[in-house]
Amino acid sequence: MHRIGTSERPDLPLATVIGAGALGMAIARRLALSHRVLLADIDGQRAQDCAELMRGEGCDASGIVCDITSPDAVAALAGEVAARGGLGALAHVAGLSPSAGNFRSIIRVNLMGAALVAEALRPLACPGSAAVLVSSLAAHHFQPAPEVASLLHDPAAPDIAERLAAAMGEDATPQLAYPVSKWGMNLYCRRQAAAWGEMGARIVSISPGMIATPMGALEFEKSPAKRQLYEKTPLRRECTMLEIADVVEFLASPRASFISGTDLLVDGGLAAALSDA
Numbered sequence: 001m002h003r004i005g006t007s008e009r010p011d012l013p014l015a016t017v018i019g020a021g022a023l024g025m026a027i028a029r030r031l032a033l034s035h036r037v038l039l040a041d042i043d044g045q046r047a048q049d050c051a052e053l054m055r056g057e058g059c060d061a062s063g064i065v066c067d068i069t070s071p072d073a074v075a076a077l078a079g080e081v082a083a084r085g086g087l088g089a090l091a092h093v094a095g096l097s098p099s100a101g102n103f104r105s106i107i108r109v110n111l112m113g114a115a116l117v118a119e120a121l122r123p124l125a126c127p128g129s130a131a132v133l134v135s136s137l138a139a140h141h142f143q144p145a146p147e148v149a150s151l152l153h154d155p156a157a158p159d160i161a162e163r164l165a166a167a168m169g170e171d172a173t174p175q176l177a178y179p180v181s182k183w184g185m186n187l188y189c190r191r192q193a194a195a196w197g198e199m200g201a202r203i204v205s206i207s208p209g210m211i212a213t214p215m216g217a218l219e220f221e222k223s224p225a226k227r228q229l230y231e232k233t234p235l236r237r238e239c240t241m242l243e244i245a246d247v248v249e250f251l252a253s254p255r256a257s258f259i260s261g262t263d264l265l266v267d268g269g270l271a272a273a274l275s276d277a
């Protein structure tokens with residue numbers, strides 16, 4: 001029942017957005033045009049403040065604390081999604097850049113956390129539900145060694161970060177944790193399409209190139225290699241958050257109803273420019 005004087009839209013399906021950071025909010029605002037939004041973040045205060053801001057703009061939004069690396073916290077999130085009517089859409093955005101963590105924390109948040117969330121929410125999917133996981137172009141110009149790739153077949157393993165660190169030895173750096181985590185995320189989406197398909201639901205990853213966000217700006221400061229890549233981007237600019245929100249909105253919508261188990265590059269042509277083909 002709609003309550004007079006509120007932005008509540010009980011008639012709309014629920015979109016769960018993981019990560020109330022810069023990009024997470026751009027995506028949440030866009031999905032709020034056609035969904036109720038549940039924002040989840042390890043910073044519960046931020047999630048609640050962002051949801052309040054969105055309600056003030058006319059969105060049906062609420063915020064909840066969830067550390068996606070904690071199976072108990074993710075189970076509690078799933079309970080909340082179930083109580084709110086199940087999964088319409090999942091936009092998984094939370095992630096750590098190489099400058100924001102160490103090898104283990106980046107693997108846990110970007111890969112294990114994403115897999116834990118998708119596993120917990122899949123049983124709440126219904127025909128038409130879609131999960132969109134924000135990956136990165138970094139997954140596309142990286143190839144893990146076979147022993148690392150085989151570990152990535154089990155991304156929700158509680159000790160995945162330790163196993164990868166042991167397999168990678170001196171290469172277990174934050175700079176390599178990032179492409180490993182995103183390569184693993186894209187693999188996960190491909191491998192999960194059958195399970196989501198059994199529910200009549202879809203799962204896809206998107207791999208953005210450089211997006212103009214505070215996270216992206218920090219990486220420009222810390223990594224000279226990023227500027228060299230920027231110069232090679234055929235469109236000669238960063239992607240805006242609005243352009244990523246457009247893609248997530250499309251992939252979560254019925255217009256993308258036959259797209260599953262794949263990855264969509266949104267990189268201004270950079271992967272093509274870097275390839276030999």
Ligand SMILES: NC(=O)c1ccc[n+]([C@@H]2O[C@H](COP(=O)([O-])OP(=O)(O)OC[C@H]3O[C@@H](n4cnc5c(N)ncnc54)[C@H](O)[C@@H]3O)[C@@H](O)[C@H]2O)c1
Nearest residue numbers: 019020021022023024041042067068094095210211213216
């Ligand atoms: N900026 C770029 O150039 C670029 C390019 C490609 C992909 N991406 C991807 O975009 C995504 C994030 O973008 P953003 O701008 O919103 O980043 P951000 O740093 O603004 O926000 C990340 C959010 O994730 C939350 N978070 C961190 N650890 C968490 C945990 N354990 N549990 C729950 N929440 C947690 C943080 O509190 C924060 O609110 C990442 O997945 C990143 O890899 C960014």
